[in-house]
Amino acid sequence: MFLIILLLYLGKICNVSTMYNENEWDGYSVGFLSDCPGSDKEAIITNKTLKDLTFTIQNHKGDNIFNTRRKYNYYQMKDLAQDPNLDFNKPTFVFVSGYLDTTDFYITSNIAKVYEDIGYNVLMLDTNKFTTMVYPRAVRFMRPVGKHTAEMLAELTQLGLDPKKLEIAGLSLGAQTASYIGKNYQLIVGTKISRITGLDPAGPCFRNLGPEDRIDKNDADFVDILSTNIDGLGMAAPAGHVNIYANGGEYQPGEFIWMLCTSFCSHIRAYFLWITALSYPDSFIAIQCDSVQQARNRQCYDRQPMVTNVLGLKSNRSREGIFYLNTDHKHPYYMGVKGLQKQYDFVLSQMKAMNMEKVIKM
Ligand SMILES: *[C@@H]1O[C@H](CO)[C@@H](O)[C@H](O)[C@H]1NC(C)=O
Ligand SMILES: *[C@@H]1O[C@H](CO)[C@@H](O)[C@H](O)[C@H]1NC(C)=O
Secondary structure (H helix, E strand, O other): OHHHHHHHHHHHHHHHHHHOOOHHHHOOOOOOOOOOOOOOOOOOOOOOHHHHOEEEEOOOOOOOHHHHOEEEEOOOHHHHHOOOOOOOOOOEEEEEOOOOOOOOOHHHHHHHHHHHHOOOEEEEEEOHHHHOOOHHHHHHHHHHHHHHHHHHHHHHHHOOOOHHHEEEEEEOHHHHHHHHHHHHHHHHHOOOEEEEEEEOOOOOOOOOOOOOOOOOHHHEEEEEEEEOOOOOOOOOOOOOOEEEEEOOOOOOOOOOOOOOOOHHHHHHHHHHHHHHHHHOOOOOEEEEEOOHHHHHOOOOOOOOOOOEEEOOOOOOOOOOEEEEEOOOOOOOOOOHHHHHOHHHOHHHHHHHHHOOOOOOOO
């Protein structure tokens, strides 16, 4: 009798322990600051304030980059089209600055230089005037910012800019702004921009919105998304054509193993991975998954047949889907073909290595 009770008891414990990973037991992440009531209410940028919406043209030839970069506001697109550093035969890259950012800071200046070096015209959109405020209000201003920037690009299109040679990228809030630019450009010009790249597109205030209100595959001919902090500052939905979840997309390994890479660190990793992928276009190889959950769980290695795609400008546009990208914890991050094997999964192998011994004693 005692034995039966014991067996029943053990059975119950086992039942419980198999439940630990199920959503009925511990629910699922609702994400950081997912809903921002009222952030879709109207926001207006007046004709006067449009002077503060500017494109800066990248030109790194001088020693001091600030001396040689020219800035053009909303009303100066004709002048911009005449700028000696612009050649509409080349592809054009627009980088959209993010929350509290400006084109003079590191993130925009640095990516501008990289794109310039690989042969692009580079326009840096400065949204600083419209993001220097509490975040949910900045979100609200990104809709008119997107609309007016699309008007600027539409004017440039009349002056020779080819939308099929136009690529836009943004980090975080900048990625959602890029989406609004893409949506409005289509409405005005009647054709799509060639590419929009979302670097961990902002989840706060956007995560629970539909495709009309956040980044989506219909925003450009090709939309690729790199996710690095999906439940925190990024968003989880595979909203693009190619959706790459670095190390499962939730958190990134810390630069120093013993130091955790929490939300902000993981979020901006998307930018550093992308910048590096511009220089090593074949080296960030991602593995296709069946679902975002599979990517989160690092379970895509055994999927047959293995389908891969690369992060960066050489990404195969016809291989759409959800991809898992295994990376190293420090620059230059890429793992090459080694990264396709589960045994080299950086996070899995590091975690295992930390508790290799059968017994530890102190
Ligand atoms: C703002 O400018 C546009 C065109 O430049 C003009 O059509 C519109 O009437 C102006 N709005 C106001 C309120 O002045
Ligand atoms: C891109 O992917 C498609 C579909 O898998 C494939 O047929 C094609 O060969 C790929 N292109 C390149 C350049 O690898």
